[in-house]
Amino acid sequence: MAREPVILVRDLVKRFDSMTAVDHVSFEVERGEIFGLLGPNGAGKTTTISVLSCLTPPTSGEARVCGMDVTKDSLGARSRIGVVPQEVALYPSLSARENLAFWGRMYGVPERELRERIDGILETVQLASRASDRIDTFSGGMKRRVNIAAGLLHRPDVLFLDEPTVGIDPQTRRNILELVLSLNADGLTVLYTTHYLEEAEFLCQRIGIMDEGRMIAVGTRRELTESIGATQVIRVVADGLDADAATWFKDSPDIDEASVIEGKISIHARVGANLLPTVVSRLSSSGASIHSVEVDDPNLESVFLHLTGKSLRENDQ
Amino acid sequence: MRAHYIGWKDLRIRLRDRNTLVLMLLLPVALTAIIGFAFGGDSGISTVEFLVAGTEEDDLISQAAAGLGSGSEMFQAEPATESAAREAVAAGEKPAAVILPEDLTETVIEGRRAEVVVLSDPASRIKSGIVRELAERFVARLNAGSILSRGVFETLAEERGLSEAEQRRLGGFLFGWARDALEEPRLTVEQRQAERQEIDVRAYFAPSFAVMFLLFTMLTSAKTIHEEREAGTYSRLMTAPVARTTFVGGKLLGSYLLASIQILLLVLLSSLLFGIRWGSSPIAVVAMSLATAAGASSLALLIASLTRTSRQTDNVGTAFVLIMSLLGGSMWPIEQAPEGFRSAARFTFNYWAHSGFKELVFNDAGLAGIWQELVVILGMSAVAFVLAATLLVRR
Ligand SMILES: Nc1ncnc2c1ncn2[C@@H]1O[C@H](COP(=O)(O)OP(=O)(O)OP(=O)(O)O)[C@@H](O)[C@H]1O
Numbered sequence: 051m052a053r054e055p056v057i058l059v060r061d062l063v064k065r066f067d068s069m070t071a072v073d074h075v076s077f078e079v080e081r082g083e084i085f086g087l088l089g090p091n092g093a094g095k096t097t098t099i100s101v102l103s104c105l106t107p108p109t110s111g112e113a114r115v116c117g118m119d120v121t122k123d124s125l126g127a128r129s130r131i132g133v134v135p136q137e138v139a140l141y142p143s144l145s146a147r148e149n150l151a152f153w154g155r156m157y158g159v160p161e162r163e164l165r166e167r168i169d170g171i172l173e174t175v176q177l178a179s180r181a182s183d184r185i186d187t188f189s190g191g192m193k194r195r196v197n198i199a200a201g202l203l204h205r206p207d208v209l210f211l212d213e214p215t216v217g218i219d220p221q222t223r224r225n226i227l228e229l230v231l232s233l234n235a236d237g238l239t240v241l242y243t244t245h246y247l248e249e250a251e252f253l254c255q256r257i258g259i260m261d262e263g264r265m266i267a268v269g270t271r272r273e274l275t276e277s278i279g280a281t282q283v284i285r286v287v288a289d290g291l292d293a294d295a296a297t298w299f300k301d302s303p304d305i306d307e308a309s310v311i312e313g314k315i316s317i318h319a320r321v322g323a324n325l326l327p328t329v330v331s332r333l334s335s336s337g338a339s340i341h342s343v344e345v346d347d348p349n350l351e352s353v354f355l356h357l358t359g360k361s362l363r364e365n366d367q
Numbered sequence: 368m369r370a371h372y373i374g375w376k377d378l379r380i381r382l383r384d385r386n387t388l389v390l391m392l393l394l395p396v397a398l399t400a401i402i403g404f405a406f407g408g409d410s411g412i413s414t415v416e417f418l419v420a421g422t423e424e425d426d427l428i429s430q431a432a433a434g435l436g437s438g439s440e441m442f443q444a445e446p447a448t449e450s451a452a453r454e455a456v457a458a459g460e461k462p463a464a465v466i467l468p469e470d471l472t473e474t475v476i477e478g479r480r481a482e483v484v485v486l487s488d489p490a491s492r493i494k495s496g497i498v499r500e501l502a503e504r505f506v507a508r509l510n511a512g513s514i515l516s517r518g519v520f521e522t523l524a525e526e527r528g529l530s531e532a533e534q535r536r537l538g539g540f541l542f543g544w545a546r547d548a549l550e551e552p553r554l555t556v557e558q559r560q561a562e563r564q565e566i567d568v569r570a571y572f573a574p575s576f577a578v579m580f581l582l583f584t585m586l587t588s589a590k591t592i593h594e595e596r597e598a599g600t601y602s603r604l605m606t607a608p609v610a611r612t613t614f615v616g617g618k619l620l621g622s623y624l625l626a627s628i629q630i631l632l633l634v635l636l637s638s639l640l641f642g643i644r645w646g647s648s649p650i651a652v653v654a655m656s657l658a659t660a661a662g663a664s665s666l667a668l669l670i671a672s673l674t675r676t677s678r679q680t681d682n683v684g685t686a687f688v689l690i691m692s693l694l695g696g697s698m699w700p701i702e703q704a705p706e707g708f709r710s711a712a713r714f715t716f717n718y719w720a721h722s723g724f725k726e727l728v729f730n731d732a733g734l735a736g737i738w739q740e741l742v743v744i745l746g747m748s749a750v751a752f753v754l755a756a757t758l759l760v761r762r
Pocket residue numbers: 066069070071089090091092093094095096097098213245
């Protein structure tokens with residue numbers, strides 16, 4: 051028997067009255083993967099996760115978790131998933147340990163293992179020293195970490211993380227991303243939603259890009275960028291650049307596009323890094339003095355832009 | 368079923384919340400104490416002192432004073448001169464003084480019109496009112512004596528044609544009789560209130576406030592159903608393998624535990640602090656308390672199930688509790704209300720809860736004496752719970 055994917059979504063539709071939040075979405079997540087759902091606000095990411103975590107029934111289509119249908123075997127599916135909601139969902143006047151004990155019991159963690167598992171998970175999220183403090187004395191980042199820990203106690207097959215880094219400082223964000231990576235390294239399958247493309251690029255082996263309820267592309271980062279023929283970008287900051295420089299680069303066969311804006315030249319090329327020596331020597335010989343050079347890999351921003359005609363970043367904040 | 372974990376968690380959160388503790392215990396106890404002070408709890412009205420003034424000889428005034436006080440130890444009347452009496456009342460030293468008319472004895476015998484004046488200190492209305500009433504009773508007695516003596520005197524004088532000497536002897540006899548009448552009435556109405564064992568207002572209000580605040584506490588407990596939705600913990604529970612019935616069961620359990628703790632603590636505190644005796648049967652008190660806790664927790668759950676947000680539960684619930692408390696007599700002695708009102712009160716939870724506790728406090732009714740209340744309260748609880756659970760699980 052072929053191994054079934056941990057998550058299987060086929061032709062999923064979810065309507066709220068006349069509003070279609072999820073529109074014929076299909077994707078699969080393999081065991082051991084970090085799969086990212088990337089999309090702007092209102093794309094349908096949370097709704098997709100809600101259907102998968104049995105919070106709301108699908109209007110049509112199929113959604114299976116660990117081989118169990120979310121509508122037909124809701125209790126079975128729920129016992130195999132860990133859900134970390136977008137907002138911190140803990141009891142503020144209970145301590146970290148008390149919260150974890152409660153959520154552990156809700157997931158049916160055996161009483162004799164509970165203590166050990168809580169200690170372990172507190173270690174993992176680096177909060178062992180604050181175990182007995184009330185949640186309402188924690189910083190935002192600490193609360194988020196306990197929030198994640200509460201979804202892990204029962205050792206789920208798959209963890210749903212819904213925008214766990216929204217509205218927190220860069221330090222805590224790093225912390226959480228590294229936590230997710232280390233959990234994944236231990237074999238945990240993760241479904242991660244975000245509207246930060248850097249996070250998706252950093253974490254996810256495969257990414258589904260969503261917009262307005264539809265899944266517009268699925269694949270590895272490389273597959274996605276290659277599918278639209280996206281290019282690397284060489285950016286050079288230099289004195290004495292003129293419009294002629296751009297014209298020269300544009301005529302070169304390996305270069306798709308070049309432009310000069312305010313003392314900075316941007317060169318788009320499919321094999322950008324290999325062109326670097328040529329670009330630098332050409333600029334030097336034209337009399338420009340170079341301050342800095344950087345090469346940007348093609349990113350999901352370009353993919354999103356290409357597929358939707360809008361920028362992901364417009365929706366930031 | 369993991370409902371008990373949910374109930375236990377709720378109880379822990381509630382007991383850790385200072386506001387809940389204030390609402391649960393401090394407020395009802397404080398209100399009971401304040402009511403006790405306001406209505407003079409133990410002090411009651413023990414004695415009424417007043418002065419009696421007139422122009423008669425001193426011993427006659429003393430007799431009148433004794434007569435006014437009708438021999439009760441509660442009333443202490445002292446003779447005084449009219450000017451001293453006026454001064455004492457004006458200075459607030461005595462609540463009232465009775466000024467008898469001139470020639471009181473002759474006035475009585477001859478049946479003349481005269482006035483008894485009661486001077487009263489407006490600051491002590493209740494006591495001066497009592498003195499006024501004493502004076503009225505005294506005057507009524509004198510009037511009766513006066514009419515009687517004139518009748519006797521005139522009839523005898525006319526029909527028998529009494530001689531001068533006989534008339535004088537009869538006058539002397541009547542005079543003596545009238546003096547006696549001043550001192551002590553032959554025929555008295557004995558005022559005996561049925562088993563008047565010093566009603567302590569606190570014993571009345573302690574159970575009332577306990578029931579009212581039990582309902583308030585239960586509202587704060589029941590509204591956590593909405594608070595959990597609003598805080599996202601409900602959604603999280605629903606992504607765990609937890610059935611909705613487990614959630615509702617846990618909520619009721621947590622509420623019920625809290626209610627039982629509150630009512631039992633209030634019973635205990637009121638007997639320690641105010642010396643209220645809740646009857647001689649501990650089983651009856653505990654049964655009554657647990658039934659009341661069941662009623663309050665399921666009623667509050669019903670209110671939560673009929674509203675959509677924690678705010679609504681608060682607002683609707685508070686109005687509901689206040690109306691039931693007013694109607695059911697948690698805020699005033701409903702025994703004094705007209706019959707129609709009292710039959711309406713029978714539809715409230717508060718009425719039956721008080722009724723049960725009052726049977727225990729004032730009549731030491733025991734378990735057998737409160738079975739009716741227990742049945743009604745448990746019936747109300749069952750109906751409220753089934754309704755609430757159905758609504759909540761369907762939602
Ligand atoms: N319970 C609901 N009732 C009606 N409309 C809903 C409901 N939940 C979501 N929607 C709508 O469905 C669409 C998708 O919402 P969803 O929360 O899934 O987006 P998202 O991708 O998670 O966005 P964000 O990044 O802002 O979290 C939105 O237009 C939203 O208004």
